[in-house]
Each structure stands twice: as structure tokens, then as C-alpha cells.
Amino acid sequence: MKIFVAGQQYFGAEVLRLCLANSFRVVGAFAPERSVGGQTDRLRAAAAEAGVPCSSELAPEVIPPGTDLIVAAHCHAFISGPVRERSRLGAIGYHPSLLPLHRGRDAIAWALRFRERVTGGTVYWMDDGADTGPIAAQRHVLIQPDDCPAGLWRRALMPLGLLLFSEVLDELAAGRIVRVPQDERLATWEPSLAGHGRLGAV
Numbered sequence: 001m002k003i004f005v006a007g008q009q010y011f012g013a014e015v016l017r018l019c020l021a022n023s024f025r026v027v028g029a030f031a032p033e034r035s036v037g038g039q040t041d042r043l044r045a046a047a048a049e050a051g052v053p054c055s056s057e058l059a060p061e062v063i064p065p066g067t068d069l070i071v072a073a074h075c076h077a078f079i080s081g082p083v084r085e086r087s088r089l090g091a092i093g094y095h096p097s098l099l100p101l102h103r104g105r106d107a108i109a110w111a112l113r114f115r116e117r118v119t120g121g122t123v124y125w126m127d128d129g130a131d132t133g134p135i136a137a138q139r140h141v142l143i144q145p146d147d148c149p150a151g152l153w154r155r156a157l158m159p160l161g162l163l164l165f166s167e168v169l170d171e172l173a174a175g176r177i178v179r180v181p182q183d184e185r186l187a188t189w190e191p192s193l194a195g196h197g198r199l200g201a202v
Contacts, residue, residue, distance in 0.1 A: 005028075
């Protein structure tokens with residue numbers, strides 16, 4: 001299966017390595033030139049190390065012909081319909097919540113602000129909405145009393161994202177596609193916290 005990885009930072013790099021370790025062919029990547037701290041983005045560096053071409057823009061022509069799937073890993077750029085249509089299966093992304101709960105960029109921080117004790121992660125099929133596409137895989141985790149957004153991400157939600165991506169990619173490689181519509185009756189959305197309580201450069 002030919003995969004295009006779109007994302008940034010440590011999680012994006014780890015997803016690229018996950019794909020390569022599972023014998024998928026990574027045909028290209030998209031990542032910003034620099035990370036928040038001004039250094040070369042980690043996904044971009046990992047792509048260079050693996051010999052994978054990496055673009056700093058996300059346009060349809062960037063997706064190589066024959067791409068089977070776009071995998072979005074900590075990708076803050078909008079993956080438009082014309083871009084998704086360049087891949088055979090479309091695009092999947094990981095959201096650190098139990099979708100349709102906590103749609104939006106600061107899902108982890110809002111779960112903590114609401115003093116919730118259970119959250120989770122969701123791999124979903126991307127569409128034109130904000131975290132609204134059908135669910136491919138989902139699992140919960142418990143929130144510890146001393147968790148902060150970055151700590152919860154590193155301790156539980158980032159490893160869960162890698163696990164769920166691995167499971168979904170294996171299913172797709174075997175020809176099994178899961179698309180469970182989100183229940184809009186349960187949907188919540190919270191605005192960005194504009195740097196307050198967010199993950200930082202992870």
C-alpha cells in the first residue's frame with residue numbers, strides 16, 4: 001500500500017516510521033519547513049533520512065499518482081477534497097478524543113478543563129468538516145488526577161494514536177474498510193485555547 005504522510009513534529013515522524021516498519025511504501029510527505037522552536041521539523045527530518053520526498057505545501061499535484069492513502073498525523077493544514085481525491089482510499093487522521101466528543105484543536109485541554117476521567121483517541125476518515133468524518137477505530141484511556149495536556153498526550157494518547165493507526169493500516173492492507181458514522185446527537189466542539197494549555201512542540 002502506497003501512503004502519503006501529512007503532518008509535523010514528533011508524532012508525524014513516528015507515524016512515518018511506523019508505516020515504513022510495517023512494510024508500507026511511503027511515497028511522499030508534507031510538513032512545515034520549521035518547528036515551533038525554529039528547528040527543522042521532525043517529520044521533515046525523518047522523511048529526509050528515509051529518502052522520502054517532502055513538500056512544504058499541500059496541493060493535489062503534491063500527491064503522487066497511485067497513492068492509496070493519505071495519513072494525517074498532527075497535521076494542522078486543511079486536507080481539501082481535491083487533495084483527498086488524489087488517493088485511492090482518501091485520508092485518515094487521528095484525533096485525541098472519543099469523537100464526536102471534543103471536536104477542535106484543543107480536545108485534550110478541554111477534557112481536562114471539564115474534569116473528565118475518561119477520554120480516548122479516534123482514527124477517522126477525513127471529510128470537509130472539522131473532525132466530522134466516519135470512525136475507523138476508537139479506544140478509551142483513563143485520565144490521571146495529575147495529568148496535564150502535554151503529559152496526557154505523551155503518556156497515553158500519542159501511543160494510542162500509533163496503535164490505532166497500525167491497526168487501521170493493517171485492516172486496509174487486508175481489504176477491510178471500517179467507516180462508522182459519528183453520532184451527531186453526541187457531538188461537541190470547543191474553540192482553540194490560543195496557546196493556553198496546548199501540547200507545545202511534541
